[in-house]
Amino acid sequence: MSDWNTSVIEDFRANGGKVGGGFEGIPMLLLHHRGRTSGTERVTPLVYLPHGDDFVIFGSKAGAPAHPDWFHNLVANPDTVVEVGTETVDVRVRVAEGDERNRLFAAQKAAMPGFEEYEQKTAGIREIPVVILERRSA
Numbered sequence: 001m002s003d004w005n006t007s008v009i010e011d012f013r014a015n016g017g018k019v020g021g022g023f024e025g026i027p028m029l030l031l032h033h034r035g036r037t038s039g040t041e042r043v044t045p046l047v048y049l050p051h052g053d054d055f056v057i058f059g060s061k062a063g064a065p066a067h068p069d070w071f072h073n074l075v076a077n078p079d080t081v082v083e084v085g086t087e088t089v090d091v092r093v094r095v096a097e098g099d100e101r102n103r104l105f106a107a108q109k110a111a112m113p114g115f116e117e118y119e120q121k122t123a124g125i126r127e128i129p130v131v132i133l134e135r136r137s138a
Contacts, residue, residue, distance in 0.1 A: 017085035063121025
């Protein structure tokens with residue numbers, strides 16, 4: 001894990017799910033996922049879009065030409081947990097498609113215009129995945 005991710009995770013946990021700096025006031029969660037080939041447990045901080053009781057995350061990887069590793073890990077292991085605020089939530093992953101995907105990604109671009117730039121960087125290379133983390137009943 002990068003030093004940057006480690007510091008964000010520490011900040012998140014020390015401040016009840018809030019992160020400062022450039023992420024001040026932006027919804028953030030900690031995504032737990034298991035490596036699809038290694039089986040290694042990982043935690044990745046991600047911004048999210050609230051969607052009813054669920055959470056939507058975006059595989060932008062800042063406009064890189066490949067999907068982030070966490071996306072492939074979630075597809076292989078769709079039952080996981082996220083930390084949101086001070087709560088740990090069991091979730092099941094569902095990849096949005098078609099109109100639903102486009103509507104949710106448009107909402108994220110409106111909330112955080114940097115996602116428009118990520119989309120432009122990936123144009124013709126890949127479509128940025130939109131992933132819904134649906135709460136599971138206890």
